[in-house]
Amino acid sequence: MSGTVASSSSALQAHGLRASLGGTPVLHGIDLAFAPGCWTSVVGPNGAGKSTLLRALAGLLPHDGQVHLHGRLLAQWSARERARGLAWLAQGGASDGAADDLSSLDVVMLGRLPHQRWLAPASARDHAAVEAAMRRTQCWDWRARPLGQLSGGERQRVLLARALAVQAPVLLMDEPLANLDPPHQADCLASARELAAAGHTVVSVLHELHAALCAERVVVMVAGRVLHHGASGDAATHRALEAVFDHRVRVHAVDGQWVALPA
Numbered sequence: 001m002s003g004t005v006a007s008s009s010s011a012l013q014a015h016g017l018r019a020s021l022g023g024t025p026v027l028h029g030i031d032l033a034f035a036p037g038c039w040t041s042v043v044g045p046n047g048a049g050k051s052t053l054l055r056a057l058a059g060l061l062p063h064d065g066q067v068h069l070h071g072r073l074l075a076q077w078s079a080r081e082r083a084r085g086l087a088w089l090a091q092g093g094a095s096d097g098a099a100d101d102l103s104s105l106d107v108v109m110l111g112r113l114p115h116q117r118w119l120a121p122a123s124a125r126d127h128a129a130v131e132a133a134m135r136r137t138q139c140w141d142w143r144a145r146p147l148g149q150l151s152g153g154e155r156q157r158v159l160l161a162r163a164l165a166v167q168a169p170v171l172l173m174d175e176p177l178a179n180l181d182p183p184h185q186a187d188c189l190a191s192a193r194e195l196a197a198a199g200h201t202v203v204s205v206l207h208e209l210h211a212a213l214c215a216e217r218v219v220v221m222v223a224g225r226v227l228h229h230g231a232s233g234d235a236a237t238h239r240a241l242e243a244v245f246d247h248r249v250r251v252h253a254v255d256g257q258w259v260a261l262p263a
């Protein structure tokens with residue numbers, strides 16, 4: 001296989017992905033493939049390179065090596081095509097320049113920009129996608145409130161709705177549960193599961209290991225490398241998780257779910 005041809009069965013694929021921050025190498029040659037209809041969580045200790053990996057996969061960071069989206073090099077996609085094909089939720093409620101005085105509805109509508117023609121008004125389909133996403137994350141009731149006046153968790157729900165409103169085949173989320181209360185964490189995990197069941201590719205960085213183990217597959221990172229990529233139910237995945245956290249956690253099955261408890 002040529003170096004620039006990716007597997008057509010992968011929605012998103014990295015080959016020899018390397019990236020540096022401030023001149024310091026952070027990703028040291030990552031090979032990963034994410035299939036359609038699969039939700040994958042990325043876990044690892046602080047500083048392992050999880051956010052950097054997601055930003056590189058989203059095309060938001062200069063990198064060496066290759067990233068393919070649906071078999072085509074990411075660099076060959078126009079910005080607009082890429083924004084339709086790949087939705088992104090940044091870490092920590094960052095709104096990527098969306099002004100805090102925009103209404104929540106207008107912030108979520110930004111997710112529809114890649115679908116709209118230049119200066120054309122939002123279509124009925126755009127409005128429907130925005131309303132569905134805001135109802136999904138339960139922020140429709142405060143759609144008129146400015147983003148800057150929301151609490152951390154409320155803000156996160158608006159930004160999650162913006163990512164969902166894109167309706168992209170690939171959704172990358174960096175710590176989507178940050179600031180969410182337990183019911184809304186459960187809703188967010190259910191959304192990831194439902195999107196994957198509908199054929200989307202979902203990749204989420206998650207610190208909460210019980211949440212990460214709800215995904216179908218788990219990427220375990222340490223020091224800018226992938227230590228393991230496997231099914232969330234596999235013993236090898238559990239051993240890798242325990243190893244990167246210095247065996248201070250142990251994965252157990254509790255009531256049919258995987259949980260990581262202090263060792």
Ligand SMILES: Nc1ncnc2c1ncn2[C@@H]1O[C@H](COP(=O)(O)OP(=O)(O)OP(=O)(O)O)[C@@H](O)[C@H]1O
Nearest residue numbers: 021022023024026045046047048049050051052053
């Ligand atoms: N601007 C920068 N210059 C140099 N190094 C940086 C810069 N930004 C981040 N780093 C380093 O890059 C490494 C990877 O950071 P990254 O944010 O990807 O880790 P992470 O796994 O997402 O961590 P966390 O779990 O704490 O969010 C860390 O060691 C971090 O200190």
